[in-house]
Amino acid sequence: MPHKAVVIGAGTAGLVAAAALSLAEPTLQIHVLDRDELPQGPENRRGVPQGRHAHLLMAGGLSAMEDLFPVGVRDRLLKAGAHEIALSNGMLALTPDGSWFHRWKRSGPHMITCTRALTDWVLRQILLETRPGVSFHRATVEGFLGDARQVGGVRVGQDADAGLGPELEADIVVDASGRGSGSLAWLAGIGISGIEEKKIDSGLTNATRIYRTPAGAESFPLTLVQANPYNGRPGRSAMVLPIEGNRWMVSAAGTRGGEPPRDPEGFLEYALTLPHPIVGRLISGAEPLTDVAVSRGHSTDNNRRYLEKAGHWPERLIVLGDALATFNPAYGQGMSVAALGAQVLAREVRRHGLTGPGLSRRVLRGAARHVDTAWSTAVGVDVLYPDVVGARPRAADRVAAWYTNRLTRAATGTYEAASALWDVTSLTTPATRALRPRALLAALTGPALPKTSEPPLQPSEQRILDRLTGAAHPTAAPRPGRTS
Numbered sequence: 001m002p003h004k005a006v007v008i009g010a011g012t013a014g015l016v017a018a019a020a021l022s023l024a025e026p027t028l029q030i031h032v033l034d035r036d037e038l039p040q041g042p043e044n045r046r047g048v049p050q051g052r053h054a055h056l057l058m059a060g061g062l063s064a065m066e067d068l069f070p071v072g073v074r075d076r077l078l079k080a081g082a083h084e085i086a087l088s089n090g091m092l093a094l095t096p097d098g099s100w101f102h103r104w105k106r107s108g109p110h111m112i113t114c115t116r117a118l119t120d121w122v123l124r125q126i127l128l129e130t131r132p133g134v135s136f137h138r139a140t141v142e143g144f145l146g147d148a149r150q151v152g153g154v155r156v157g158q159d160a161d162a163g164l165g166p167e168l169e170a171d172i173v174v175d176a177s178g179r180g181s182g183s184l185a186w187l188a189g190i191g192i193s194g195i196e197e198k199k200i201d202s203g204l205t206n207a208t209r210i211y212r213t214p215a216g217a218e219s220f221p222l223t224l225v226q227a228n229p230y231n232g233r234p235g236r237s238a239m240v241l242p243i244e245g246n247r248w249m250v251s252a253a254g255t256r257g258g259e260p261p262r263d264p265e266g267f268l269e270y271a272l273t274l275p276h277p278i279v280g281r282l283i284s285g286a287e288p289l290t291d292v293a294v295s296r297g298h299s300t301d302n303n304r305r306y307l308e309k310a311g312h313w314p315e316r317l318i319v320l321g322d323a324l325a326t327f328n329p330a331y332g333q334g335m336s337v338a339a340l341g342a343q344v345l346a347r348e349v350r351r352h353g354l355t356g357p358g359l360s361r362r363v364l365r366g367a368a369r370h371v372d373t374a375w376s377t378a379v380g381v382d383v384l385y386p387d388v389v390g391a392r393p394r395a396a397d398r399v400a401a402w403y404t405n406r407l408t409r410a411a412t413g414t415y416e417a418a419s420a421l422w423d424v425t426s427l428t429t430p431a432t433r434a435l436r437p438r439a440l441l442a443a444l445t446g447p448a449l450p451k452t453s454e455p456p457l458q459p460s461e462q463r464i465l466d467r468l469t470g471a472a473h474p475t476a477a478p479r480p481g482r483t484s
């Protein structure tokens with residue numbers, strides 16, 4: 001009899017978990033359960049409300065996905081209209097101290113930009129095409145079967161697809177049901193409690209609107225005005241990123257007290273009044289295709305469940321993705337951390353077998369190492385914002401923040417510092433990469449190139465920006481302060 005697995009959730013974490021299990025044990029029957037009816041295309045859905053906002057796929061996450069789906073995830077995404085952005089020269093990014101990153105001739109890591117719906121759709125299609133043991137079912141999980149020693153499946157609600165029954169037995173269960181996961185309550189139901197949890201909330205609000213890419217601007221670089229965590233004021237940021245379908249996704253984000261508004265006029269004004277108005281200037285002449293979508297508060301906090309430290313943990317239960325830890329989305333890490341965690345799952349199942357004793361613990365410990373990297377990046381900065389809930393900056397945080405600020409400043413004009421920063425933010429190396437001697441030296445001596453306080457645009461890009469500025473597309477919001 002082939003072994004059976006249940007994966008709870010068909011978001012990115014559920015998809016990479018199913019890929020990991022089927023790669024490591026090809027005969028496994030894997031039921032992926034989701035409370036949503038899954039769409040027949042790259043569409044947003046209720047269970048993944050964050051899908052309306054920008055989702056950057058970092059190089060570390062993409063490389064883990066390539067490993068788990070060895071049929072060319074990158075190529076499939078690009079073919080479907082995603083963009084590949086070189087961090088070294090495909091971006092315009094303004095740092096907190098007011099200087100722009102130099103655009104280097106040398107190449108660095110890349111990231112993928114497209115809608116979250118497209119990423120999930122491509123991964124799901126690959127699973128359906130290449131992994132006959134994987135099937136998707138509509139069902140809301142309500143609890144675990146088994147006991148504190150070993151989980152033996154899940155209980156599902158009455159909305160489940162016909163034929164599933166109220167109880168689904170499995171040799172292994174992966175909880176990938178996202179930040180609202182019921183894991184802790186479900187664990188309590190089988191006698192496990194007292195798991196340490198930490199929440200750090202900067203009150204980040206995301207506001208996103210999609211525009212048609214203006215004619216001629218198809219190759220305009222991804223544009224980002226970063227938030228400043230060092231001046232004691234709320235963080236405010238915005239970016240324009242190219243996505244499939246010849247569109248720009250424009251996301252603004254503000255921490256508590258600096259939230260971007262939902263109304264189109266306010267949204268444009270927000271972008272125009274950042275430390276540099278470039279995002280507002282770009283969109284003032286672009287055609288909006290949607291309303292402004294807003295996600296507030298707890299959907300963007302850093303929330304960590306220290307499952308790897310639990311005094312007691314049942315066999316045959318793995319938790320991955322947002323159900324394990326979430327991070328302030330400004331750093332674009334969640335999907336990558338989920339994929340890196342799934343890579344650990346594949347490796348451990350190959351080494352020790354699906355039912356090997358201690359498998360769950362080993363996977364949770366391995367996944368926690370990737371969580372650590374992302375957590376330190378996100379929380380190390382978030383604690384500095386005013387009115388953050390859940391933590392106060394300690395002396396060590398202030399030292400780390402001072403160093404990150406120095407390294408970022410150096411990275412605007414010293415290749416070695418830029419390269420260290422890219423590697424850490426791409427999740428291709430541990431955070432300690434930023435402390436290697438050449439990066440350290442660059443951070444201490446400052447940027448080799450002079451500060452640039454205007455974006456490093458090519459002449460053709462400057463012409464596009466000039467053309468869009470004030471061009472006020474007929475369907476765009478009126479410029480703030482203007483009478484119509």
Ligand SMILES: Cc1cc2nc3c(=O)[nH]c(=O)nc-3n(C[C@H](O)[C@H](O)[C@H](O)COP(=O)(O)OP(=O)(O)OC[C@H]3O[C@@H](n4cnc5c(N)ncnc54)[C@H](O)[C@@H]3O)c2cc1C
Pocket residue numbers: 008009010011012013014033034035036046047048050053054055056057058139140141142176177178179180181182206295299300320321322323329330331332333334335336338
């Ligand atoms: C505003 C915002 C922007 C973000 N930007 C980025 C970014 O740029 N880059 C990046 O890598 N990450 C980003 N993230 C994080 C990213 O969305 C997640 O980390 C990533 O999607 C992994 O999520 P997941 O699959 O664990 O959970 P989700 O994507 O939330 O999926 C969980 C799934 O489980 C299902 N489910 C829930 N409960 C049950 C149940 N009881 N039974 C059955 N099914 C259930 C849901 O319907 C859903 O399909 C962002 C997050 C936010 C909030």
